[in-house]
Amino acid sequence: MSNNTVGSSGPAPGKIRGPGRPPKRTCTWCAESKTPLKYVLPTENGKKEFCSETCLSEFRQAYSKGACLHCDNVIRGNAPSSSKNFCSTYCLNKYQKKNEKRTSSPQSGNGANGTENHANNNSTGSFYDIYQAFDWNEYMKDTNSVAASQECFKQAPMPPVNDFKVGMKLEALDPRNLTSTCIATVVGVLGPRLRLRLDGSDNKNDFWRLVDAGDIHPIGHCERNDGMLQPPLGFRMNASSWPMFLLKTLNGAEMAPAKVFQPEPPTPKSNVFVVGQKLEAVDKKNPQLICCATVGAVKNDQIHVTFDGWRGAFDYWCRYDSRDIFPVGWCARAGHPLQPPGQKSATTPSRLS
Template identity: 75%
Template sequence: MKLEAQDPRNTTSTCIATVVGLTGARLRLRLDGSDNKNDFWRLVDSSEIQPIGNCEKNGGMLQPPLGFRLNASSWPMFLLKTLNGAEMAPIRIFHKEPPSPSHNFFKMGMKLEAVDRKNPHFICPATIGEVRGSEVLVTFDGWRGAFDYWCRFDSRDIFPVGWCSLTGDNLQPPGTKVVIPKNPYPASDVNTEKPSIHSSTKTILDHQQGQRGRKPGKKRGRTPKPLIPHPISTPSKSAEPLKFPKKRGPKPGSKRKPRTLLNPPPTSPTTSTPEPDTSTVPQDAATIPSSAMQAPTVCIYLNKNGSTGPHLDKKKVQLLPDHFGPARASVVLQQAVQACIDCAYHQKTVFSFLKQGHGGEVISAVFDREQHTLNLPAVNSITYVLRFLEKLCHNLRSDNLFGSQPFTQTHLPLTTTEYSHSHSHDRYLPGESFVLGNSLTRSLEPHSDSMDSALTPTNLVSSSQNLRTHGYRPLLPSCGLPLSPASAVRRLCSRGSDRYLESRDASRLSGRDPSSWTVEDVMQFVREADPQLGPHADLFRKHEIDGKALLLLRSDMMMKYMGLKLGPALKLSFHIDRLKQGKF
């Protein structure tokens, strides 16, 4: 699962992290773009982990982790590839951090369980060695101070005795170094390690030799056994407690059996399969899914300033997020359609615009005192999402409710666009096809609209006069169809006008798949798309953006990471969208 987390080595940065392990109530996290030698642990209710999108929602920006293994200029593309098709941790599994205690009630000599900060995957029995105001000194039982540390009394690294047992985490055994604490009990009744015995009654996992960076000495006491939590026990009958037989730790499995009765052994550094060292790997293969470039990803923006039409409640629309995605096309389509249903005055009305599909995401509506569900059609391209939502906006008589670009306050809808069933085919390129609800691929033909297979045709509003009244603007601006499908003409639309660039023999881009373009080809495309964008072409060489990276660019990414102004970024994004439509 992917989530947002603070970089523990640079707490001012919020990064993308992957959950690579679980133990008890703790998550083992790895920052995407770093190696596997800097994993860290966080509680499930930590305030330092948030769902994907929280940083952007609060006006922040995701940063590469400290020690990012690639060139810093490649971070935007790396981020896109990483999130493309990834499993995002849902918001519902995040818990609010509990409130801190009002006062420091710790006293010297109290027992607790604490994280070893030098080996943070270990939780060990410890004792409060000293108290200074709001700070406490954590001393680990059986160790001579090398691992002790000061922390606040409300630190998330210290826990009450028995916490590991309750959460299913692994409590390490106490150390083997001689420490004689102040003991309230007579010396004849207990041995020198009496204070650590009670705190280690929950110990389950065996302690491997050399795990804590110290050479283990001779064991004191009997062979360790699973202990039953009683207030006092007599651990040894020996008159000389410092002379014990040598023992190389408990037998494997002898302490795991009691825990298996409660929970399966959690994944932890002591039980997990060793991983290869990726700290010297120069590429990002360890963090980018192999299918990152295969699943179509789309981001749909919501226009909260436009007319919502007679079917949607404007107040509810204002509460929706500014955009849906970036995510898989099928997920974004489901989120957008479900949002329309949830914001409707009468959910039955919007629900009636849709027909049962096959293979897509499920949406639901509540009317007639029942919950009704419906499968959306299978989504196999970004184009299908845009066309589907365009048709849905048509039915809802809403003023450009969705768009493929961010909406601004000064954006005015186009009121001169006619949208009718007989002219809708003018916006399609020859041979363009996409998967319908019945999983059959059909080429778009004149006088036929593929969205009719997913939306009820009886509910269509085809009057161009009515569309002018409501200022309807389709998601994708209309571009005329070339007269001859065989003519090698490249379509580029700028601000709703039609422009054609006839292919030249000298052009390296003619007839080539944009995903195969080199950096130089991308620069040529930028210059040819709009002469005013020519000065920005060198940025694509600086950031090493080839054809595949170009198709992933969005206006907000170009503004944040390439330093482009809003105007050039929107122009470039517009031409990239046109290029995508010509490709898919």
């Protein structure tokens, strides 16, 4: 499975780079020249590469509002006033010339239909369509399998709306010390999920939470419940400096408003998973990824999650009410990328040892 990537980005097959530095590519969003660009977003017309999750997230939000019909890039402020479907007058003119050639062709009927479909897809601004290349129904038919029902999961039937923004602060339990409530900052947004970083910690300890998780709250929740904010495990400064650090951290910061937190869904009454059922599950070793998976075993209140097309090094046991497992089709509904079976970027042998 890939390491800190949303997709794979590498040299085209058959091309061999010569000595020296590899050529730099630019981030699709911020246009900075960096190598490598670790984050890749597949689109209907190829792939977009990014230098960070923040750039990927910002691009996704803009892309969901509509993409240029010619170059498939986001439409910014320099869009021509004559059409809202193009990022620039240059692309508008190019598209019109290309369309004129199609309509003058003997096969203009097919071309026109294809153009119309593409225009419809982009004008709706549906980012969700990008990730529907994987057909669960076809896959389950081919594998003679069935999906675990919605009732098995502690997940809302409709994925919650994510109105958080990168940079917002909130309170969260320290995942390495569940007795401590800490200040966290949103450093990434992906579908209904948040990438959080505990203030006073580093990026090596980032973790992911759903917007309807029960262990994240607005600033002030801990104090209202007679608790006290704690420094994260491995706080990089002297413990005595924590009060002043906390004061500086919160001074002038953007607090996540209470309205963006969603209520936690109810817990299923019992474990009703059955061996062989399909689901979508977080890859614990690369938690930004959600992958196609199967229930490999069931024991009391636990299920064994096995990832389709991958050796057992990534499999794990979890409670049946884990928030890291989802019903089939959740990613498509949530606008979250789904890693199909065995299609992630190449795994190094050391990861499988």
